[in-house]
Amino acid sequence: MVENSRELKCRCPWLDESKADYVQYHDKEWGVPVHDDATMFEFLILESAQAGLSWYTVLKKRENYRKLFANFDVQAVAKFDDDKVEQLLLNPGIIRNRLKVKSAISNAQHFIEIQKEFGSFCKYLWAFVDNKPVVNSFDALSDYPATSEISDKISKDLKKRGFKFVGSTIVYAHMQAAGLVNDHSKSCYRRQEVIDGYD
Numbered sequence: 001m002v003e004n005s006r007e008l009k010c011r012c013p014w015l016d017e018s019k020a021d022y023v024q025y026h027d028k029e030w031g032v033p034v035h036d037d038a039t040m041f042e043f044l045i046l047e048s049a050q051a052g053l054s055w056y057t058v059l060k061k062r063e064n065y066r067k068l069f070a071n072f073d074v075q076a077v078a079k080f081d082d083d084k085v086e087q088l089l090l091n092p093g094i095i096r097n098r099l100k101v102k103s104a105i106s107n108a109q110h111f112i113e114i115q116k117e118f119g120s121f122c123k124y125l126w127a128f129v130d131n132k133p134v135v136n137s138f139d140a141l142s143d144y145p146a147t148s149e150i151s152d153k154i155s156k157d158l159k160k161r162g163f164k165f166v167g168s169t170i171v172y173a174h175m176q177a178a179g180l181v182n183d184h185s186k187s188c189y190r191r192q193e194v195i196d197g198y199d
Helices: 001-008 018-028 037-050 055-062 063-068 075-077 080-087 098-118 121-129 147-160 166-177 187-197
Strands: none
Touching: 001 018, 018 187, 037 055, 037 063, 037 098, 037 121, 037 166, 055 121, 075 098, 080 098, 098 121, 121 147, 147 166
């Protein structure tokens, strides 16, 4: 019965519905507006780790990242030292890229600086979209952009603040994941559900 109900639902064209965990992520998390810094930090670390890889590759390693990155406690990650970096690089449960691991630590430090300046990272980030999700209208996979004017602006500002692995493409993917943009396709059953959730 579960399989049948899953098949009856129309979902976004980018989704590989043969992967149950990917479907779960799409149905429960992707595009839902995030307003707590802990989740925002988690998505930012995972999106940065994704650079040059598929999102599903990172998604499969998410639980390992949670264990190894102090459950995405930004204060704890910001204090990781060189010994911790070496320890992390020995673990096949994450993307073992030295630059990405080190950037996760420095990004945590800059994340805290933004929290201090704006009260929260979410407050800083949501201001770029006037505190309301941008709702797009896409049909085919080819309709989806890799970047936007807003992601360009956020990327530029984050880089100016010292963040790494935050190019416009990564930032746009982060905006999609954290619901700053609702990019569920027009035919996707989640599009209206997400809209109803914040209207």
